[in-house]
Amino acid sequence: MTRQMNWIALIGMVMIAGALGIAALGEPGRLAAAAEDLHTALVVEGIDLYARNCVACHGANGEGIAAYPPLTTAGAMDADMLTKTIERGRYTTAMAAFGAEEGGVLTGAQVESLVVMLQAESWDTVAARVAALGLTPPQITVAEIPAETLSLVAALPDGASLSAGLTLYAENCAACHGANGEGSTLAPPLNTDELRVRLSDADIARLVREGVPGTLMASWSSALDAAQQQAAVALISRWGELNAAGVRLPVIETAPLEASPEAVAAGAGLFNLLCTQCHGFDGYGSAIAPALNNQTFLSQTPDAAIRQIIAGGVTGTTMPAWGGYLTDADIAAITLYLRSLEPTAPIIAPAQP
Numbered sequence: 122m123t124r125q126m127n128w129i130a131l132i133g134m135v136m137i138a139g140a141l142g143i144a145a146l147g148e149p150g151r152l153a154a155a156a157e158d159l160h161t162a163l164v165v166e167g168i169d170l171y172a173r174n175c176v177a178c179h180g181a182n183g184e185g186i187a188a189y190p191p192l193t194t195a196g197a198m199d200a201d202m203l204t205k206t207i208e209r210g211r212y213t214t215a216m217a218a219f220g221a222e223e224g225g226v227l228t229g230a231q232v233e234s235l236v237v238m239l240q241a242e243s244w245d246t247v248a249a250r251v252a253a254l255g256l257t258p259p260q261i262t263v264a265e266i267p268a269e270t271l272s273l274v275a276a277l278p279d280g281a282s283l284s285a286g287l288t289l290y291a292e293n294c295a296a297c298h299g300a301n302g303e304g305s306t307l308a309p310p311l312n313t314d315e316l317r318v319r320l321s322d323a324d325i326a327r328l329v330r331e332g333v334p335g336t337l338m339a340s341w342s343s344a345l346d347a348a349q350q351q352a353a354v355a356l357i358s359r360w361g362e363l364n365a366a367g368v369r370l371p372v373i374e375t376a377p378l379e380a381s382p383e384a385v386a387a388g389a390g391l392f393n394l395l396c397t398q399c400h401g402f403d404g405y406g407s408a409i410a411p412a413l414n415n416q417t418f419l420s421q422t423p424d425a426a427i428r429q430i431i432a433g434g435v436t437g438t439t440m441p442a443w444g445g446y447l448t449d450a451d452i453a454a455i456t457l458y459l460r461s462l463e464p465t466a467p468i469i470a471p472a473q474p
């Protein structure tokens with residue numbers, strides 16, 4: 122619904138009220154009811170727009186996903202500030218400009234519905250609607266740390282901070298940096314002597330806080346509070362002590378995907394529809410996006426990481442976050458399809474940065 126239509130609807134209601142007689146116009150309850158209907162319509166429209174455009178980063182309950190901030194208190198911001206944030210985005214962050222005048226996809230009236238919806242703060246309704254549309258983002262895998270490993274770590278000097286760091290590392294960082302900080306094709310190792318010589322605690326703190334724009338390394342400043350960031354920094358700068366104490370975490374086990382031929386076919390269909398324009402026919406790559414039908418990439422990238430990249434996209438590149446558009450099952454099916462290419466995939470050397 123456009124802004125004009127909302128006004129026409131409101132004026133129409135007032136005129137009908139007038140036609141029904143002076144008595145009706147004199148009844149403030151009717152006008153209030155019309156305004157209430159209009160408000161409800163805007164909230165309903167805003168929820169659908171939210172489900173399609175915002176859920177991938179801000180979550181079905183507005184709780185914020187991974188490094189992206191929650192919006193549960195955004196309703197308290199003034200309407201003007203909210204409108205500006207949505208229309209213009211936040212420069213140098215993943216928060217894009219959504220306003221049509223800024224090259225985005227939303228009209229002024231649509232942004233207005235989003236603002237009204239955020240101010241209504243009815244997150245239960247939002248989550249229910251997002252689920253009904255099948256747009257609930259997939260859960261990112263969380264690694265379990267065995268109790269005996271945690272007690273081994275807790276016995277080290279200032280062990281409480283180290284085990285807090287390790288727990289949040291397993292939840293937030295291991296999918297890319299490896300269960301034991303050994304690195305992967307997605308991200309460099311964090312457990313080496315070389316890193317500890319090259320980076321001071323202040324350097325590591327800045328990397329965690331600001332991320333590295335244009336790479337998979339997001340800014341963690343809104344997902345982790347200052348104490349959590351400090352625990353992550355302490356973990357990385359003291360990883361040598363963990364190595365010396367023989368602390369080894371089990372490699373993340375994701376629930377195995379159901380590799381039925383139907384799921385692989387469904388994944389191939391989605392891939393042809395959504396991904397080939399950039400990643401090329403059968404995922405062989407193109408000038409604008411890397412080959413995924415690629416022995417090196419597939420053999421070195423666990424399913425959990427592939428799913429995380431598809432759901433979260435790559436900030437600062439054209440790789441979209443699909444979490445808001447595809448269900449967990451869709452993303453699992455695409456991952457299965459990519460995995461099915463592995464036996465015949467050509468060996469392609471990783472791109473040099």
Ligand code: HEC
Binds near residue numbers: 178203214235442
């Ligand atoms: C690709 C991820 C992404 C998507 C999609 C996204 N946002 Fe954001 N959003 C962010 C990030 C990152 C920030 C924090 C920016 C900063 O650091 O100031 C943010 C901040 C915001 C804020 C300010 C919150 C505050 O407390 O200051 C609002 C409001 C907001 N987003 C609304 C939306 C709406 C509405 C949509 C959908 C139309 C949307 N966002 C889509 C990533 C995203």
Ligand code: HEC
Binds near residue numbers: 289296307311333
């Ligand atoms: C989605 C994948 C991903 C996740 C999750 C991730 N990182 Fe990173 N990280 C990267 C990439 C990619 C780089 C390399 C960036 C570059 O090219 O400079 C990186 C770089 C770093 C560096 C700098 C390493 C160096 O040698 O310069 C640190 C420190 C770091 N990450 C810490 C973390 C921490 C702590 C977490 C969890 C809170 C985390 N990362 C989560 C992908 C990720």
Ligand code: HEC
Binds near residue numbers: 307400
């Ligand atoms: C608009 C273009 C575009 C579309 C559409 C697109 N991608 Fe991407 N994708 C990219 C780019 C560019 C990169 C490389 C990002 C970088 O520099 O790290 C990428 C990276 C990836 C990676 C990581 C590859 C690696 O070597 O690290 C995966 C996995 C991926 N995309 C999967 C998908 C899937 C699955 C789809 C469809 C659902 C898709 N992409 C659609 C542009 C796109």
